[in-house]
Amino acid sequence: MVSALELRGVTHYYGALKALSELDLSVEPGQVVCLLGPSGCGKSTALRIAAGLEVLQDGVVSIAGDVVADRSGQAPPEDRGVGLVFQDYALFPHLSVLDNVLFGLGNWPRNERRERATRMLERVDMTGYENTFPHELSGGQQQRVALARALAPGPGVMLLDEPYSGLDARLRDQVRDEVLHLLKTTSCATLMVTHDSEEAMFMADRIVVMRHGQVVQAGSPAELYCSPRDAFVAGFFSELNHVDGTMRDGMAVTELGEIAAEGFAEGEAVDVVIRPEALKLGPTKGASASQFATVVEARLLGRTSLVHLSYPWPVPDDGHRLHLHARVPGVMLPEPGQVVSVDLDLSQTFVFPKQTSVD
Ligand code: ADP
Numbered sequence: 001m002v003s004a005l006e007l008r009g010v011t012h013y014y015g016a017l018k019a020l021s022e023l024d025l026s027v028e029p030g031q032v033v034c035l036l037g038p039s040g041c042g043k044s045t046a047l048r049i050a051a052g053l054e055v056l057q058d059g060v061v062s063i064a065g066d067v068v069a070d071r072s073g074q075a076p077p078e079d080r081g082v083g084l085v086f087q088d089y090a091l092f093p094h095l096s097v098l099d100n101v102l103f104g105l106g107n108w109p110r111n112e113r114r115e116r117a118t119r120m121l122e123r124v125d126m127t128g129y130e131n132t133f134p135h136e137l138s139g140g141q142q143q144r145v146a147l148a149r150a151l152a153p154g155p156g157v158m159l160l161d162e163p164y165s166g167l168d169a170r171l172r173d174q175v176r177d178e179v180l181h182l183l184k185t186t187s188c189a190t191l192m193v194t195h196d197s198e199e200a201m202f203m204a205d206r207i208v209v210m211r212h213g214q215v216v217q218a219g220s221p222a223e224l225y226c227s228p229r230d231a232f233v234a235g236f237f238s239e240l241n242h243v244d245g246t247m248r249d250g251m252a253v254t255e256l257g258e259i260a261a262e263g264f265a266e267g268e269a270v271d272v273v274i275r276p277e278a279l280k281l282g283p284t285k286g287a288s289a290s291q292f293a294t295v296v297e298a299r300l301l302g303r304t305s306l307v308h309l310s311y312p313w314p315v316p317d318d319g320h321r322l323h324l325h326a327r328v329p330g331v332m333l334p335e336p337g338q339v340v341s342v343d344l345d346l347s348q349t350f351v352f353p354k355q356t357s358v359d
Contacts, residue, residue, distance in 0.1 A: 002065040004029045004189030005050060005082075005157045010059030012045055012213075019045045020213040023059070027157070027189040027206075032180070034200035035193045036236065037210035043193040046210075047159050050191060051084055052077040064156050083150030083188070086161040090146070091134040097121065097145050098130035104152045120148040123182060140171045147179060151186065158183065160192040164199065176202060197237045201225070209233050231273050231352050241274040241324050245351065252351045255322060256311070256344060257291075261351035269354045278348030279326035281307060281334075287341030293324065295340060298333045305332040313339050 003026040012020040019042045027033045035043040048054035050061060052074060061069040063082070068075040077084070083104075091100050101117040108116060121127055124144040134142055143163065150158060163179070164172040180203055183190050194200050200207045201221040208218040209232075217229045228234035231242075245252035247264040254272050264270060284292055296308040309324045326342070334340060 001028060003027060003062070004031075004064060005191060006060075006062040007046065007050060008060045008062075010046065010049060010056065010061070012042070012049060012054070012057050018213055020049075023213065023215065025191075025208060025215070027191050029156070029189050030184075030187050031205045032183060032190040032192065032203050033206045033208060034204035035191065035208050035210060036197060036200040037195065037216075039195060041210045042213040043195075043210060044161055045213075047086075047161050047191060047193050050157070051082055051086075051159050052080050080157075081153075081155050082157045082159055083153070083155035084159050084161075085143075085146050085150050085163045086159070087165070091142055091149070093134050096131050096133055097126065097137070100134070100145055101149045101152050104149045108153070116152055117148075120152045121145070123151075124148045124178070138171075139167050140175045143167065143175055144178070147182065151182070151188070154186075155188060158188050158190040160190065162193055162195070172199075179203075201237070209236060226347070228350060231271055231350075234273050234275070234350055234352075238275050238277075239325060241276065241279070241322075243272040243274060243322060245270040245272040256342070259344070259346060259349055259351055264351070264353070271352045271354050273350045273352060274324075274344065275348040276306070276325045276327035277304075278345040279309070279324060280343040280345060281309075281326055281328055281332065282341045282343065284339050284341050287343075291342050292339050293342050295334045295336055295338045296323070297336060300331055300333060301327075304329055307332065307334065307340075309340070309342065311342060 005027040007023055007025040010020050010023040023046055035046060037043055045054060049056055056069040056074055060067055063080055068080050098117055101120055102113055105113040105116055124147055126144050164176055167175060192203060204221055207221055207224050209216045211232060217224060217233050224233060225237050234240060243254045243256055245254040247266055247268045247270060250260060251258040252261045252270050252272050259272060292313040293309040293311040294313045296310050298305060298307045304327045307326045309326055311322045311324050315321060
């Protein structure tokens with residue numbers, strides 16, 4: 001299958017700063033791919049190069065199998081068949097909603113433009129706002145019109161740069177749900193930039209995690225969450241507990257017990273990474289005495305409760321204790337000082353070489 005969008009070996013400098021390093025990326029028709037990574041890792045640069053808003057320095061950009069940019073030249077953004085929803089591609093304030101959407105249809109036959117624009121506004125649930133001006137709309141409504149404008153010409157590729165960052169949390173949830181369903185009714189390929197892992201998991205068929213201008217790991221949301229390749233990737237998807245370990249006979253020996261791990265040398269120091277939801281709390285009755293902790297604090301966060309623990313209990317002679325965070329479903333608010341048993345869910349516990357947790 002020919003990729004809808006492909007970047008191959010894209011390297012980009014701003015002066016001496018290397019923003020992208022040999023970046024390879026592809027998006028298939030109908031797929032939503034999210035570029036996820038910390039601020040400054042090169043996500044927007046990759047998107048802007050795909051759009052043609054940034055001059056390509058090295059590498060190749062292809063759309064639907066056609067090279068649109070390489071070292072010999074590049075097609076302008078308007079000739080690439082891409083729809084853009086970028087922060088700096090806001091609606092034209094002096095144009096009505098309808099005229100904003102019509103703007104994207106400049107090349108269409110005159111008699112079809114109005115009908116198409118009206119239909120797109122209907123699809124984003126903005127019928128009745130045709131003659132309204134952008135400043136009269138809420139942030140969510142503006143975002144819907146921007147999406148209608150970008151989708152109106154029927155682009156093969158949609159490029160979205162932090163499209164919901166201007167919206168408050170509840171509106172964001174609603175708009176991104178609408179956008180996901182709308183995109184999935186088109187055969188358009190979508191590349192979206194976000195620094196929010198939950199947003200990436202919500203939207204993406206595939207997530208590409210970036211760091212320092214390079215891809216660290218790419219895969220489905222479930223692959224990245226359940227099998228992160230290092231502590232950086234694991235840490236992007238949730239808070240983590242870090243526990244030191246030492247390899248003995250194929251097991252990472254830690255204060256919390258032994259965890260099987262392959263590919264490490266005997267005696268190697270390892271970073272054992274435990275997601276807060278991997279700590280299962282229970283009553284002390286019937287549990288092994290080596291698995292007890294005391295509750296420091298407990299807070300209800302909504303769908304889950306966060307329990308701060310001091311491990312182990314009783315306090316060892318050297319006084320050394322771990323501060324751990326356990327995230328448990330629903331309401332669980334034990335009193336500070338209460339002793340609980342702690343069990344590890346190994347599917348949410350990962351062993352990495354020591355240095356990978358240091359960025
Ligand atoms: P992200 O989208 O992941 O936050 P960017 O692609 O915006 O990252 O930026 C990558 C790096 O390039 C950052 O260090 C940023 O400061 C730098 N950068 C981005 N745009 C420019 C520019 N126009 N001039 C100089 N440096 C830039």
